[in-house]
Amino acid sequence: MSMGNNYELYKVFYWAAKTGSLSQAAKALYLTQPSVSHAIKQLEESFGVTLFYRNAKGVELTQEGAVLYSYIEQSQILIARAEEKMAALKNLESGELRIGGSDSLFKHYVLPYLEQFHEQHPGVKLHLNHGTTPEIISFLKEGRIDLGVVRMPIVDPQLQVTESFQLQDCFVAGARYAHLKDAVLPLDKLLQYPIILFSRNSRARMTITELFQSYGYSIKPEIEVGSVDLLIEFAKRGLGISYVTREFVSKELEEGSLFEVRIDVPLPPSHVGILTMSNMPLSSAASGFIELIR
Template sequence: MAMNFHQLHIFYTVAEKGSFSAAAAALHMTQPAVTMQVQSLEEYFGTKLFHRSTKRIELSEAGRTLIPYALNSINLMKDTEVAMSKFTHMLQGRLQLGASLTVGEYILPRLLGPFGKEYPNISVQMKVMNTAQILEEILRHQLNFGLVEAPVQHPDVKIEAVLNDELKLIVPSDHPLAAFEKVSVPQMMEHSFVLREQGSGTRQVMEEALQQQGMNPGDMKIVMELGSTGAVKSAVEAGLGITILSQSSVKHELALGLFKVIEVEDVRFMRKFYSIYLSSTILPISAVTFLTFLRERDLGQWL
C-alpha cells in the first residue's frame, strides 16, 4: 500500500476540524470514507494518528509530527497547480464561481471573453449575487470560489486580493461640474448625490476615503440611495444628481458622451476585489487557471 496526497489532505482536515464528521462535511465526503482514509494512513505508518474517544479526538504524538508535513504537501500541491496552470491551454472542464454585483455585472464579462479565447474548452457558470449569498454557497459546497468587493471574515475561508479597481466622480455631460477636469472635495460636496445603499462595497470605499480627508460623508447632499449600480446610472442620466462609481461600470455611457469623469483633488477612491474559497479545499484546475489569469495578465487592456 502506498501513501497518497489525498490521504494527507483528509488527515490534515480532520485535525483542523477536530472531528471526522466536520471534516467529512468540509471535504464533501461521507464520514465512513473519511475514517477509512485515515485508517489506511495509520496502517501505512503502523501507528495511531489520533486518540479517539466517544466525545472527541486528539492528535497522537505521531499525528502532531505528521501535521507540518501534511500541510507542506497541501501547499506544494496548490503551488504546483498555480505554476502549471499557465501551460494548460487545452484544459477542459467547467469554471463555476459566484460574483458580487459590480464584479459580476461590469468587470468579469469583459474578462471572460479573453479568458475564453485562451481556454476555449472551459465552460463558465457564474452566479451574480451579494457577498453573503456567495459565502453561504461556498460553505455549502455549491460554488468552488467567489469574487467579491469587500474582505470576508470567516475561519473556514481563504481570501486573496486579485483585482484593483478605482471609483471616480461621475457627472452628467450637461452638469455644471462637467466644465471642470478636476474639482476639490468641498466643491464636489456642494452638489446633490445619487449613491448606492448603505453597506454596499462601493459606498463603503467612498465613505472611508472621504473620512481619511477629514470629511464627514454625512454632510453629503444625498437625494437618493439605490440598490444597484444600474439604477444609480439611470438616475444620474436623468439629471437627479452626481455619483461615485467604478469607471468600469460606466464605460458604455462614457463612450456615448452621456457622462463625464471628473478627477477629485487629493483623494483617490481605491479598492480591491477578492477571491474567496474554502481553505480546506483544493480548487479545481479550471479555477486555479482563472485566478492565475487574473493575477498575471494586464487586465487594463480589457477594462
C-alpha cells in the same frame, strides 16, 4: 486461497479473454507472457474454477470463464470510461466552474475572462451566482461555488484571498453639470449637488461614507439605486452626481456622455480579490480560471 482478489488480475483476465491469447494480452499490458499465465492461474485458483481452455492457438473461455467475463467486461469498460473522463476533467474538456460575485463585477470585470475561458474550454459548464459579498462568502463556505469575485478587503481565516485587480471609484456627472468638467471640488462643494449612491450595503458605499466622515462630513445621497446600471443611467440624465467605479463607466467617459467630477482629496483605490476556501483544493476548472485571470 480465499476471495477478495487483487483487482489487477481482472485487468489481465479481461485482456486475455478479449484477445483470446495470453501472449497478446501480455503485449497489450506491457507484460511478459509468463506473467499473464501466472496471473490467470492465480485467478483460477482463487475461484477454484478453470477459466480458459488452453490450446495451441491460444485460449478460449470455459463456461465459468464466460460468466466471469460478462461481468468483468462491463466493469473494465466503466473503468476505461472513468479514466477518459478524468483526463477530460484535467484538460478542462469537461467539468464545471461555479463563480460567485456581484452583477456589476461580472458585467464589467469578470465577463471578458469568462468569455476567453469559455472559448478555450467550451466543455466546461459555467454557473454564475450573484450576490452581495457576505452572500458570496456563504456560498463559498457551503460549497455552492468554487470561487468568488468580490471587493477587498476581506479578512476571514477560512478564505484564501488573491488580489487580482485594482479599481478606482470616482464621482461622475452628465451634461447638465458640464460646468464642473474641469473643476476640482472641495468636499463641501460637492455635497451641495445631489448625490446618487448605491443603495445596498456595498463595499463602495461603506468606503465613501467612511471617507467623508474622516473629513468631518456626512454624505447623504439624494437618490439611492439598486444597480450599477441605474447609477450610470441617472447620472447621464442629470439627476445628480453618481459615485461609481471608473472602470465601469469607461465607455461613457470616452464617448462623453459622462465626465469625472474631481474632488480635492484622494479617493482610495479598491481592489478586487478572488476568494477561495483555504485548505480546500480547487477543481481543475477553478484553478485554470484563476490562472487565466492573473
